[in-house]
Amino acid sequence: MLLIKYNRAQFELLIWSGLFLVVFGLALRFNGHEALDHFFQSHEQYDLDEVFTAISIAGALGLVYSLIRMKDLAREIERRIAAEKNVDWIACHDPLTNLPNRRMFGALSARPAPGAVIDQYAVFSIDLDGFKKINDLLGHAHGDEALKIVAERLSAIFPGNDVYRVGGDEFAVVIKIQGDQDLVAVARHIVEIVSKPIVTNGATVDMGASVGLALYPEDSDEFKTALQYADCAMYAAKKAGRNNVRTFASSMQQDLVARVQMEAALKKALNDGRIRPHYQPLVDLKTQEIVGFEALARWETESGAFVSPSDFIPVAEEAGLIIPITDYLFETACRDALSWPSHITLSFNISPVQLSDRLLGLRLLDVMREVGLSPHRVELEVTESALIQDTETAREVLSGLTAAGIKIALDDFGTGFSSLSQLSNYQFDKIKIDKSFVATFETNEKQEKLVRAIISLGTGLSVKITAEGIEKQTQLQRLRELGCDIGQGYLFGRPAPIDQVTEIIRRRPAASAFSRTEPDDAPRHGGLNQVAPWWQPAQASVPFLAKQG
Ligand code: C2E
Ligand code: CA
Ligand code: CA
Numbered sequence: 176m177l178l179i180k181y182n183r184a185q186f187e188l189l190i191w192s193g194l195f196l197v198v199f200g201l202a203l204r205f206n207g208h209e210a211l212d213h214f215f216q217s218h219e220q221y222d223l224d225e226v227f228t229a230i231s232i233a234g235a236l237g238l239v240y241s242l243i244r245m246k247d248l249a250r251e252i253e254r255r256i257a258a259e260k261n262v263d264w265i266a267c268h269d270p271l272t273n274l275p276n277r278r279m280f281g282a283l284s285a286r287p288a289p290g291a292v293i294d295q296y297a298v299f300s301i302d303l304d305g306f307k308k309i310n311d312l313l314g315h316a317h318g319d320e321a322l323k324i325v326a327e328r329l330s331a332i333f334p335g336n337d338v339y340r341v342g343g344d345e346f347a348v349v350i351k352i353q354g355d356q357d358l359v360a361v362a363r364h365i366v367e368i369v370s371k372p373i374v375t376n377g378a379t380v381d382m383g384a385s386v387g388l389a390l391y392p393e394d395s396d397e398f399k400t401a402l403q404y405a406d407c408a409m410y411a412a413k414k415a416g417r418n419n420v421r422t423f424a425s426s427m428q429q430d431l432v433a434r435v436q437m438e439a440a441l442k443k444a445l446n447d448g449r450i451r452p453h454y455q456p457l458v459d460l461k462t463q464e465i466v467g468f469e470a471l472a473r474w475e476t477e478s479g480a481f482v483s484p485s486d487f488i489p490v491a492e493e494a495g496l497i498i499p500i501t502d503y504l505f506e507t508a509c510r511d512a513l514s515w516p517s518h519i520t521l522s523f524n525i526s527p528v529q530l531s532d533r534l535l536g537l538r539l540l541d542v543m544r545e546v547g548l549s550p551h552r553v554e555l556e557v558t559e560s561a562l563i564q565d566t567e568t569a570r571e572v573l574s575g576l577t578a579a580g581i582k583i584a585l586d587d588f589g590t591g592f593s594s595l596s597q598l599s600n601y602q603f604d605k606i607k608i609d610k611s612f613v614a615t616f617e618t619n620e621k622q623e624k625l626v627r628a629i630i631s632l633g634t635g636l637s638v639k640i641t642a643e644g645i646e647k648q649t650q651l652q653r654l655r656e657l658g659c660d661i662g663q664g665y666l667f668g669r670p671a672p673i674d675q676v677t678e679i680i681r682r683r684p685a686a687s688a689f690s691r692t693e694p695d696d697a698p699r700h701g702g703l704n705q706v707a708p709w710w711q712p713a714q715a716s717v718p719f720l721a722k723q724g
Contacts, residue, residue: 272340274340296349301345303325313380365384370382386419438496454670468520469523488500509543515680539553553582584604604638641662
């Protein structure tokens with residue numbers, strides 16, 4: 176644009192100069208000066224010669240002034256052209272690593288002339304494993320430094336413009352295939368160089384890489400689509416664990432399509448009210464009373480099958496549906512809990528991504544106020560991963576909720592990598608020992624020691640301990656001996672819909688499920704290892720539970 180203006184200014188200068196030369200030539204040809212002179216002398220009374228002199232001086236000065244302005248303008252224009260070029264560069268490059276970005280990748284084209292031989296290219300999609308951990312635990316300065324080092328390492332093996340930074344911790348590489356080059360070996364080489372230890376600001380960090388590979392034009396005759404396919408392959412590699420390499424196959428695309436379809440179905444299910452909470456009892460291991468219910472999301476499809484929350488919650492998170500789903504589930508659960516005796520609490524799971532939402536607390540409190548459920552009856556379960564994603568916001572959100580009287584439980588304790596540091600960072604009301612410990616602690620001495628240690632940690636910190644996944648009498652008995660406070664698991668009851676829960680509570684009005692008000696047909700409890708199977712909801716009437724096993 177500026178260039179056009181500059182050219183036009185030059186063009187106009189040329190026109191005016193030409194005009195000047197023509198007029199000047201004509202004046203010479205027809206002795207214009209003498210004619211003027213003669214005219215001035217014959218009209219001396221008008222002082223025309225003075226006027227002419229003034230005009231000539233003004234003209235000469237104007238010319239000098241214009242030349243100076245032209246020079247300034249030229250300089251200004253040059254500066255602006257450089258700035259525009261810089262803006263173009265910034266728009267197509269990542270300023271941190273100086274690598275071309277996704278936009279630049281989108282402009283990639285290698286369409287050959289008709290009839291020409293088509294070159295074969297390989298497109299690699301590279302996603303760093305463990306980058307988030309560096310960012311969260313060591314800070315963004317270390318994260319930035321690590322990205323720069325990875326960019327340098329990739330640029331060193333693929334010199335030229337072949338390396339792109341296409342996302343936060345995602346890179347892409349495009350190479351022209353040479354003969355029968357072993358592309359999987361190239362991908363492995365990428366993994367190898369990325370996963371070498373990185374020293375950033377004095378700290379040594381380890382990262383890995385998941386690499387997906389797709390071919391141009393074999394998989395797609397558009398680079399953009401080939402990169403999408405390489406992304407599909409990269410997700411498949413990531414699924415298989417750290418530092419893996421996968422080549423694109425059409426089945427991977429089907430997975431992607433299935434995911435997109437699931438998102439659409441999930442949206443519809445939410446609108447149709449097909450996502451509802453089921454409830455699983457939490458039992459005081461000393462008194463054997465039901466002290467609460469954990470709400471567990473269930474999606475009932477139109478065919479009557481149930482989709483597990485482990486399958487649809489991650490999709491909801493990615494599709495941005497987790498907020499409306501949580502709002503709906505939480506409101507439903509609060510209304511259901513209102514009909515329970517007042518000492519029975521409602522436990523509700525909060526997705527990790529939601530703890531970086533500063534408005535979460537306000538929304539939850541609004542729902543409780545509207546429904547009329549006291550915040551003291553609500554416990555929110557958060558996992559460790561939720562706490563390390565945006566530590567500051569998570570702390571703010573949690574302290575707001577705690578101040579309002581809501582209790583916070585640390586879920587799946589022992590499965591993350593920073594369990595102990597979380598305990599020192601936040602004040603939790605409860606710790607839930609992950610079911611993987613409960614499943615193995617009877618036969619695995621190390622696991623037993625860990626369970627024992629977690630329970631004494633709870634005693635030391637005055638935090639109640641819940642054991643999840645209790646399926647056997649022997650597990651229950653051992654956990655009680657170790658002093659565990661609360662139990663949850665199929666042994667006590669599977670997650671059940673609200674009508675069954677209401678029935679359970681109706682039959683045990685004092686919520687003393689095992690010891691005080693058993694019905695006549697219920698077995699008597701003779702000792703610790705006697706749990707009342709009579710209050711378990713009939714499995715056949717809860718279709719999902721039969722599937723869950
Ligand atoms: P979680 O919070 O750890 O929930 C406990 C899971 O263990 C539930 O799986 C429950 O059905 C299962 N379980 C309970 N007792 C036993 C047992 O004795 N043995 C075995 N093997 N499993 C048992 P579910 O319902 O499939 O939920 C899976 C996960 O999905 C939950 O794990 C939770 O993290 C998440 N989730 C469930 N509902 C919600 C929700 O409303 N919002 C969010 N954000 N996440 C949810
Ligand atoms: Ca939970
Ligand atoms: Ca759990």
